[in-house]
Amino acid sequence: MWSPPQVGLPELGTSVIYGILLCAAYTFAVAVAAGRSKPRLLQAARTGAYATSAMVGFAVMLLAYAFLTHDFRIRYVLRYSDRSMSTPYLITALWGGQDGSLLWWTALLSGYITLTVRWLKGRYRDLQPYVIATLMVIVSFFTIVLIFSANPFATTIAGSPPDGEGLNPLLQSYWMIIHPPALYMGFVGCSVPFSFAIAALITGRLDNEWIIAVRKWMLFAFLFLSIGNWLGMMWAYEELGWGGYWAWDPVENAACLPWFTAAAYVHSTMIQERRNMLKVWNIFLICLTFFMTIFGTFLTRSGLITSVHSFAQSSIGNYFIVFMGLIVATCVGLIVWRLPLLRAKTEIEAVTSREAMFVINNWALLGAMSFIAIATLFPKISEYLWQENATVGPPFFNRWLAPIGLVIFALMGLAPLFGWRKTSPELLKKSFVWPLVALFTGGALHLAFGRALGFPALVENDVFYPGAVGVILQKVGSVSPLLTIALAAFNLAVVIQEFARGIAARQSAAEKRGEEESLSVALFRLITKNRRRYGGYIVHTGIVCMFIGFAGAAWNKDKETSLSVGQSFEIGAYTVTYKGARMCPSMHPDGGGCSLEEQSDVSKRRVIANLDLAKNGKYMGSVSPAQFIYTRQQQTTTEVSILRTFWDDFYSVVGRVDPSTKQATFQLHVKPLVSWIWAGVGVLIMGTLLSLWPQFSYGRVGVWSLVRTASGAAAGIVFSIWLAMSPSLAYAKTRPRLPESTAALVAPRALASEHLGISLALGLGLVVGVGQSLRRRRDFGE
């Protein structure tokens, strides 16, 4: 039997981290020299960047090996794993704690560096050295933090104990396996646009070409920020058990801040490309987005603000404060230095222009971001300035962000209706007719039929503040469902109109050439020839779905009750019947209704309650909320069970269960339109992928390359769809009514982990697809 060598792994790992710093410093120096006067050194810098990335890969592999061999001499392995953990969770433990997640961050950054350096070959010759140098500074920063404050290879003082402490049960979730890497991919991805911005500022090559390269990288980061936030929402919804998907927790807020600035940038960059304006603004947005990723990490890790993510706090805040200071000083200094080159030669000519709408939209997005950032930090600000403890809770965010969100939603629909520079009254009239018809029709239908369908247009709201502001916020909150539905109709009409106009233009042009283009062919060609534009409209459609889902919160129904076996309870249109509870593993000879897996898993005890659900008298299925008691950690987690339908989610949580009488307490929620949010994010992801998709022709690329690229993309799309579908498999198994004794209920984690391999494979397909796409673009200069 092969036995793993156990010599000097902690020392080797620590040496490798020092090696990364040395390698990054060497590459930085060579890159700067290449940029200043010796272009011949660029090759050495490029290879140095690859070597730095490979060394980070080496460190990650060593840490993974330490986890898999249960090397409990290493403190990080001891704290975040134990011998009972399965291989997937042992690998998840790599980013389960502070030290490992920072190494993981560096590893993802290395992946980006490899992709960027490869993609840069033969391009942006002037910018390349400084892009590499900036990326090396970021790697060096994280390596310094690893060396001096969060070394994942540090050893324990007391030697190697027989077993580890185990991963926090809350993190032993399918969503937690994929949520942090996806979010980090988004966060880390913002480093590449930032490096380009710094390089452009240093070299003075501030034309519009570099910004086109940056736009693609920013879209890529935006894609993963969206996926990461979505998965985080899923995790909060299904794992934390409080009945919602977004609690305005500081860490959640930190994760969404760069999303707003990235979204603002992908719009404002169009103005620079088209009108050669807003150069300072675009550079500022890129720098701000990167700053927000570091600020978000600082909030998550420093423990500055109390958060549900308390499993990843330490004293590394000072390093981040210094780095944030360095970012601000560098960006401000360079922008001021290059101000003469950045000044716009043109200006906005009319308010009725697309650029004016984009600018207003940018301000609204930035306003939302600033509001969230300040409100998140307010408890600390209040403590510092007035020595007062202040709490800013979800009601505050919900009240204030409803009007801000509606303004952004309205602007999203308005901008595409305007042309560049100025729009004549005739064209405006032509553009606005159908969307306005949709707006008023949608609103009127909602007012007329909403209440009968269980979605009233106007809801009751209490006054949150005394005075005029409180009354205004209350009124806006009351009409927000109506406004959301009406604006959703408006936005959808705009998107449909844009597609219809595009198709009509194509068909008319084909007719002039004496050809004929069918509707489907015209639609296909319209999208493939203008992927960025129509991908953007698909993203807007996804956001429409998400807003409808958010509006659903106005019609939530939440109740708490205690039920005896056989007793029924009504909530909204649902009738819930409590069928009994079981504890697994069971001592009963026939297994006590526990499945084989529930019986064999001795790491935790499960208390599972069974509820049958009927909606308007019709049987819908059953849910099985549970409590897991982790024997090792002595920690109890609530395992929610959700029945999902198109119109609403039935969300159940079990509290205390009396072992003798089986009487149980439940928290029951009916949450309308939640599925629309998940579906909306899926649409948003597909739209972003379409925008990122390269433009190439069969003749130039060749069949094999086309197949490779298409298969990668197909895998990515299947991955998105699978992610959207998997929760329903895992948590809301609607099944035929079975006798109580034979009911083999679904074990959520088991099912989720069964699908893990598939999802990882498909995820890999997505990465390969994007990589191939980037390669194709490079090869054909697109």
Add this chain to the structure above:
Amino acid sequence: MTSVNEPSSPNFEAFLATLWVRRGLGVLVVALAVAAGWSGGVAAGFLVLAGAFLLLTLGLLWWSLQSLSGKSKLSLDEALSLARPSAEEEQKQSVLRALKDLEFERGVGKISAEDYQELSLHYRSEAKRLMALLDESHARSKSEVEALSASLLATPTANTASRTKADGKAASASPEEPS
């Protein structure tokens, strides 16, 4: 002084740099990791991957230092990548893209005929100006290339060598073809 690799004199580094060799090595490492994982557990697979990353790091650092000291030759690909597009070239691309967008806007009726005329004229004149600038800046390089080609063609040895090479290529391409 830097030199460019001759395609006809491959060395070990150039061999390693070829796409198929790199892919082959990648596949080999993955196969070894899978085999080790299969026989010795997942940990063994990761150990093989760690070893591969270490070798890769050392190899890349070696290459980087060779480039730094000027010992390694510049590949043709790298040499070509040193050519930088001028600011005018980049501006031209930008203007051409703007023109394409303008045509689309006109097609979908987002811009009035007057605005289209005005903007189109502006972008076209800008594109012309940039193209003229580019032609002017390329003129000197063009004449240098022409002079170099002419001198090479005029040299009898180069002429003979190139003819012999071409004849050899033709012979190997169609050995059965009657001369």
